[in-house]
């Protein structure tokens with residue numbers, strides 16, 4: 622762990638939009654994300670945080686504030702930066718943000734096959750809430766409370 626440079630986690634800035642859109646599409650091609658869609662999302666209650674190492678964006682999380690609760694929309698860490706706590710740090714940033722915005726709970730959707738992400742969410746206190754099917758692939762809805 623110590624041999625790695627610690628990431629910086631901060632709110633997204635315009636200069637990050639292209640990198641975040643590209644990272645989104647690489648992991649979730651169906652999203653068809655663009656820099657201008659990120660701009661629109663930011664005006665509609667979505668909040669993005671990025672992790673940077675040496676000034677480059679290596680991961681991001683986005684969260685949508687809703688009535689009483691928040692939905693974690695996306696969480697991605699570049700392959701070569703995975704497994705060193707960056708995903709957990711981004712998740713914690715989003716949870717802390719939801720708490721400061723007065724939200725009671727955070728929920729998310731994750732593919733049943735995404736064992737790695739599910740493990741991380743469980744480690745961070747998320748519990749299985751329900752399951753729904755989507756074009757042959759089961760989706761788990763997981764949630765956790767945040768203390769306000």
Ligand SMILES: CC(C)(COP(=O)(O)OP(=O)(O)OC[C@H]1O[C@@H](n2cnc3c(N)ncnc32)[C@H](O)[C@@H]1OP(=O)(O)O)[C@@H](O)C(=O)NCCC(=O)NCCS
Pocket residue numbers: 648695696697698699702703704705706707708709710730731732735737738740741744
């Ligand atoms: C899920 C993801 C964000 C995790 O990011 P990360 O930076 O690797 O996560 P962390 O290093 O903080 O690890 C958190 C937990 O993930 C799990 N994990 C990490 N590396 C793992 C590995 N190689 N194998 C299995 N589990 C692993 C562990 O439970 C770990 O907790 P621990 O360190 O206490 O054991 C990352 O794998 C990713 O971007 N995946 C592709 C996109 C994606 O699927 N996003 C989630 C969509 S819902």
